[in-house]
Amino acid sequence: MKPDCDLLVLGGGISGAGVALEAARRGLRVTLVEARDYAWGASSRSSKLVHGGLRYLQSGALHLTRESVQEREALLRELPGLVERIGFVMAHRRPFGPGRRTMQIGLRLYDHLAGRRARGWASNADIPWLVPGLATDDGASLYEDATTDDARLTLRVLQEARSLGAELHNHTTLTALQRDARGQIRGATLRGPDGFERSLACRCIVSASGPWLGTVATLAGAAPPRLRPLRGSHLLLPLWRLPLARAVAWRHPEDGRPVFAYPWQGRLIVGTTDLDHPDLGTEPRIQPEELRYLLAALAHSFPRAGVSAADVQCTWAGVRPVIASDQPMAPSQESREHLVWAQDGLVALAGGKLTTFRRMAQAALAAARPWLPALPLPVHHDILPAHAPxxxxxxxxxxxxxxxxxxxxxxxxxxxxxxxxxxxxHSLLHEQVRHLDDLLLRRSRLGLLMPGFAADLLPALQPLCQETLGWSAEHFRQERDRYLDRMTTTHGVPA
Structure with a gap:
């Protein structure tokens, strides 16, 4: 009997979206399911940077930097308006390195990998013209990376996959895996948003479920590589409070970790922390100590700005599914490489970063080849299908x-x-919006960007939701209360 699809993808973040698109472009029949909403996890709660991994050079991971820089440049070429260059000023503060000479050597290599020169140097006398109020001891190094809207990037990749025939289902959970007589995984039982279960037969499953990979492994009776979930928290401020025209990076005075602040969609992002987050049962949110840590970082490099918790408009925290080294090292020292593991028709994809989602997808499909023998090699070189302007x-x-x-x-x-x-x-009609936070946190970023989590917009939004989704006035009221409570709890500023 012909299966319902060739490939079932578990997870609707950027990793799963990349797998679905890469598979659909090769002619596979693809179904993707996401237990919550598309980009619900780290793919909407990242630092919004598409970067080449400059700091990976320090640990000797040249191949990871090369791969990241190449993918960054490809995304910049293919997605102007969504992925955009941003200039960085790396302030040098004693006693934390790297110093000017070491940094310039690294930036020379960074430029070489990108095939273009962007590096530069600013003296202490130049800094007031570049970044007023920035404190430095030894000037600053200049370079470029890129920024994006991570949730919309994920949704754009999913949109392209769907245009090629992929079936997409959010708010759909995996309840069981099905095996054939030889013990190979050949399907799954799924529970949809209506509460009903259905069986779906497939040739292979790719799990791109991030830090929740262990849940899938338990259903499969397998022991995949151990993950170390790490929480990264961020602040969002009105841009007038610290009006930066470019990104600024520096070393935190307490532990020497890199931190940054940069303009994004008319606001200012400040990040990030890097802490163990073992409790996956609760939605991540910034903790009071992380708020203090990031405010201390701003006070260190912008001492005259006087930024306080009262200036913070909102916050977010994401959990990175980092591969555990099982060595006694700090979270920031763990590798950001991705890893692919395969057994009995189940392929697990973990680790990695937003920038390299295409390379991760290609690696996952290569591992799936034993169960997809007719899988053709990729014949396209672009990340997304090209469209006429x-x-x-x-x-x-x-x-x-x-x-x-x-x-x-x-x-x-x-x-x-x-x-x-x-x-x-358009999102309400065509992008499977089921809750207000689907619309205001991921289809758009209005819940983060507008004061008060966009509460003032809700009365005007009510008739649109009732018209397009068929919600009653009572349903909208329940959604409004749920949304505002969730935003206050998860994206508010801790006391």
Whole structure:
């Protein structure tokens, strides 16, 4: 009997999205399921950076830096308006390294891998012109990386996969794995958002479930590589509070870890922490000590700014599924490489980073070849399928929506934002929105960017949700209360 699909992908973050797209581009019949919402985990709670991994050079991981730089440059070429260059100023403060000479050597190699020169140097006398108020001891090194909207990048990849025939289902959980007479995994039992279960037969399963890989492994009766879930927390401030025109990086005075602040969508991101997060049963949120740590970082490099907790508009924390080395080392010293593990028709993908999602997907499919013998080699060299430009639509919307930009980029701008009402309508109609946080935290970022978690927008949003989703007034009220409670708990500023 022909299976329902060739490949079942578990996980709707950037890793799973990459696998679904890469498989669909090779002609496989793909089904992807996500237990919560697309990009619910680290793929909407990252530092929003598409970076080449400059710090990996310090640990000797040249291959990882090379791979990351190459993927960064490809994303910049293919997704203008969604992935954009940003200049960095790396302030040198004693006694933390690296010093000027070491940093410039590393940046020379960084530029060589990227095939373009972006490095530079600023003296202490230059700093007030580049970054007013920035404290330095030995000037600053200049370089470039890139930034993105991580959730929209994930959704754009999923959109491309769906356009090639992939079936996508969010709020759908795995309850059991099914095996054939030889013990090979050949299907799964899934519970949809309606509460009903169904069986789906497939040739192979790829689990890209991030730190929750252990749950899938338990169902499979397997013991995959051990993960070390690490929490990274961030602050979002109004940009007027610390009006930076470029990204600034420096070493934290307490432990020498790299921290940063940079402008993003008209606001300022400050990050990040790197702490063990063993309790996966609760949604991650910033802890009071992390808030103090990041504010201390700002006070160290911008001592005259006087930024306090009262200036923080909102926060977020994501959990990185890092491969455990089982060595007594600090979280920041763990490798960010990805790892692929395969057994009995189940392929597990873990670790890695946002920038290299395409390479991770290719590695997962290579490991799946024993169960997908007809899988063709990739014949495309671009990360996403190319589309003709949409006439009259700015790059921002073309990068975010691709071929659908003409449909989505309609209507007036929502006051104080760069989001159009047409984008919300399009998401409500076509992107499987089931809760308000799906719409305001991931389809758009209005819940983070607007004051008060966009509470003032909700009355105008109610008739749109009732029209497109069929919600009653009571249903919307319940969703509103759920959303505001969740935002206060998970994205608020701890006391």
């Amino acid at each position: 949409v006439a009259g639509v700015p790059l921002r919307w073309q990068g975010r929506w691709g071929a659908l930009a003409g449909q989505a980029a309609r209507g007036a701008l929502i006051p104080g934002t760069t989001t159009r009402w047409g984008e919300l309508r």
